[in-house]
Amino acid sequence: MSQRGKDLELVKITKRYGDTIAVNAVSHHFKPATYACLLGPSGCGKSSTLRMIAGHETVSDGSILLDGQDISRLPPAHRGTAMMFQNYALFPHLSVAENVAFSLKMKGEDKRNRLAKAGDMLELVDLSALAERFPHQLSGGQQQRVALARALITRPQVLLLDEPLSALDPFLRVRMRSELKRLQRELGISFLHVTHGQDEAMALADEIVVMNDAVIEQAGSARDVFNRPDTAFVAQFLGGHNVIDLADGRFALRSDAVSLTDAGTGKMEARIMAVEYQGTHVSVSARVAGNQDLMALVPDAVFFQNVKNPGDAVGLTWEQEKLHRLTQ
Numbered sequence: 001m002s003q004r005g006k007d008l009e010l011v012k013i014t015k016r017y018g019d020t021i022a023v024n025a026v027s028h029h030f031k032p033a034t035y036a037c038l039l040g041p042s043g044c045g046k047s048s049t050l051r052m053i054a055g056h057e058t059v060s061d062g063s064i065l066l067d068g069q070d071i072s073r074l075p076p077a078h079r080g081t082a083m084m085f086q087n088y089a090l091f092p093h094l095s096v097a098e099n100v101a102f103s104l105k106m107k108g109e110d111k112r113n114r115l116a117k118a119g120d121m122l123e124l125v126d127l128s129a130l131a132e133r134f135p136h137q138l139s140g141g142q143q144q145r146v147a148l149a150r151a152l153i154t155r156p157q158v159l160l161l162d163e164p165l166s167a168l169d170p171f172l173r174v175r176m177r178s179e180l181k182r183l184q185r186e187l188g189i190s191f192l193h194v195t196h197g198q199d200e201a202m203a204l205a206d207e208i209v210v211m212n213d214a215v216i217e218q219a220g221s222a223r224d225v226f227n228r229p230d231t232a233f234v235a236q237f238l239g240g241h242n243v244i245d246l247a248d249g250r251f252a253l254r255s256d257a258v259s260l261t262d263a264g265t266g267k268m269e270a271r272i273m274a275v276e277y278q279g280t281h282v283s284v285s286a287r288v289a290g291n292q293d294l295m296a297l298v299p300d301a302v303f304f305q306n307v308k309n310p311g312d313a314v315g316l317t318w319e320q321e322k323l324h325r326l327t328q
C-alpha cells in the first residue's frame with residue numbers, strides 16, 4: 001500500500017491573530033517522503049503552522065503548495081493532508097473500527113467497503129484484535145494507534161502530527177516513536193511532526209525545522225543542526241552545547257568537547273559549581289571569569305581518575321577546531 005510522496009511547499013505563510021503574529025512569512029520546502037519535525041519552544045508558532053497546512057486555520061498571507069498545487073484555500077478533507085490531534089479526539093460512542101472508518105462514512109462509501117478499509121488500517125497499526133472495542137476500553141498507546149489509523153485511512157500525502165507522543169508515558173513514548181518512523185517509511189509519505197522535545201526530534205527526523213519567535217531559525221538533518229547550529233538560540237535549545245563569547249566572536253562548543261585540567265594549565269580558569277553523575281558521563285558545571293557557566297561532559301572513567309568537587313579550581317580546555325562560530 002505504498003504511496004508516492006509529494007512535496008509540500010510553504011510560501012511566505014503568515015498567521016495573525018489580531019495583533020499577534022504567530023507565524024511570520026515562513027517559507028520552506030519539505031521534500032517528498034520525509035520525516036520532518038517542527039521543533040521549538042512554547043508559543044513559537046509550530047501548531048499554527050501545522051493547522052494552516054491542515055486547513056484548520058486560515059492563512060492570513062502566503063500560500064501552501066502540495067505537489068505544486070495551491071491548497072491553501074481548500075477545505076481540510078480536499079487537501080491531501082490529514083491531521084492527528086494531540087488528544088486523539090476519538091468518538092467515545094463509536095467502536096475502534098467505526099472510529100477509523102468515520103471519514104469514509106462522511107464521504108458516502110458503503111459500509112462493506114469502509115469496514116474493509118478500516119480493517120486494513122487496523123492491521124497496519126497492529127490493532128486488528130481490538131476492532132470492536134470502544135475508546136474507553138483502550139490504553140493511551142492503543143488510542144493513539146486508532147487515531148493514527150483514522151488519519152491514515154484518507155490516504156494523505158502528508159500526515160500532520162501535533163505533539164503526538166506527549167500524552168504517553170516515557171516508555172511508551174520511545175516505543176511509539178519507532179512505530180511512527182516505521183509507518184512513515186512503509187507508507188512512503190511525508191510526516192510533519194510538531195514537538196518541543198529536542199530528543200524526540202533528533203531521534204525521528206530526517207529533517208529538523210527549528211522555529212523561534214514565529215520564524216524558522218534553522219533547518220537541516222538532525223546531525224547538521226546539532227553540529228552546526230547557526231545561532232545561540234539553536235545551540236541552546238538543542239542542548240549539549242556551551243555558548244561562549246570570546247574576543248573574536250560568539251561560539252558554540254559541545255559540552256563533550258570540554259575537558260578538565262589542573263588549575264593554571266587550561267584555556268580558561270574556572271571554579272566548579274556542580275557535579276552530576278549521569279552513568280556513562282559526569283556533567284560538571286564550572287564558572288569562568290565574567291560569571292559565565294560552562295558545562296563539561298566528562299566520560300565516567302576519565303572523571304574518576306581525577307575526581308573534582310564543587311569549589312575546586314580547575315582549568316578548562318578544548319581543541320580549537322571544536323569551536324563553532326555562531327552568527328548571532
Ligand SMILES: Nc1ncnc2c1ncn2[C@@H]1O[C@H](COP(=O)(O)OP(=O)(O)OP(=O)(O)O)[C@@H](O)[C@H]1O
Nearest residue numbers: 017020022040041042043044045046047048049196
Ligand atoms: N486562536 C488564537 N488566538 C489568539 N492567539 C493565538 C491563538 N492560537 C495561538 N495564538 C498565539 O500565537 C502564538 C503561537 O501559538 P502556537 O500555538 O502556534 O505556538 P506553539 O509553538 O505551537 O506553542 P505550544 O508548543 O505551546 O503549543 C502564541 O503567542 C499564541 O498565544
